[in-house]
Amino acid sequence: MGENVQIVEPCNLYECYLGDEVFVGPFVEIQRGVKIGARSRIQSHSFLCELVSIGESCFIGHGVMFINDLFREGKPANGDFTKYKETKIGNRVSIGSNATILPVEICDDVVIGAGSVVTKDITKKGIYAGNPARLIRET
Numbered sequence: 115m116g117e118n119v120q121i122v123e124p125c126n127l128y129e130c131y132l133g134d135e136v137f138v139g140p141f142v143e144i145q146r147g148v149k150i151g152a153r154s155r156i157q158s159h160s161f162l163c164e165l166v167s168i169g170e171s172c173f174i175g176h177g178v179m180f181i182n183d184l185f186r187e188g189k190p191a192n193g194d195f196t197k198y199k200e201t202k203i204g205n206r207v208s209i210g211s212n213a214t215i216l217p218v219e220i221c222d223d224v225v226i227g228a229g230s231v232v233t234k235d236i237t238k239k240g241i242y243a244g245n246p247a248r249l250i251r252e253t
């Protein structure tokens with residue numbers, strides 16, 4: 115844990131890395147090995163599974179769900195770590211409440227609308243929304 119980290123209990127944090135001035139709201143679960151960059155905020159009820167990394171100065175809204183198991187073989191991978199996929203979120207990314215983030219990469223300076231489902235990598239900054247999430251406005 116870095117300096118001036120703020121955690122509002124109850125939450126489940128398992129051997130994750132929290133940078134300086136990170137905020138974690140209540141009812142959040144962050145699994146093992148997840149990295150949260152400095153000054154990022156994780157709002158209440160979000161779930162960050164293994165293999166997720168979040169850059170610096172990000173805002174993860176309420177009830178944002180990350181996914182690492184795509185059920186590619188028609189069922190859950192059931193702990194077979196080789197089948198799980200990574201998610202990388204850049205810096206200054208804001209993710210609206212109740213969004214679902216499949217295993218993707220999102221570049222710096224992106225906004226994801228509330229309730230969106232991000233199914234593909236995002237490589238250009240801007241505002242994305244919907245299911246599947248698409249660019250709605252350039253910034």
Ligand SMILES: CC(C)(COP(=O)(O)OP(=O)(O)OC[C@H]1O[C@@H](n2cnc3c(N)ncnc32)[C@H](O)[C@@H]1OP(=O)(O)O)[C@@H](O)C(=O)NCCC(=O)NCCS
Pocket residue numbers: 175176209210211225226227228229230241242243244245250251
């Ligand atoms: C995505 C977002 C940033 C877009 O804001 P905006 O640029 O002002 O967009 P607008 O409201 O002008 O909407 C533009 C279009 O996108 C659609 N849209 C906006 N937000 C959307 C969303 N979350 N999901 C799907 N479509 C959305 C609008 O219906 C509109 O569609 P239309 O052109 O067919 O009428 C905003 O709507 C949003 O979802 N913010 C997240 C806020 C949040 O979760 N905060 C958490 C802390 S409380």
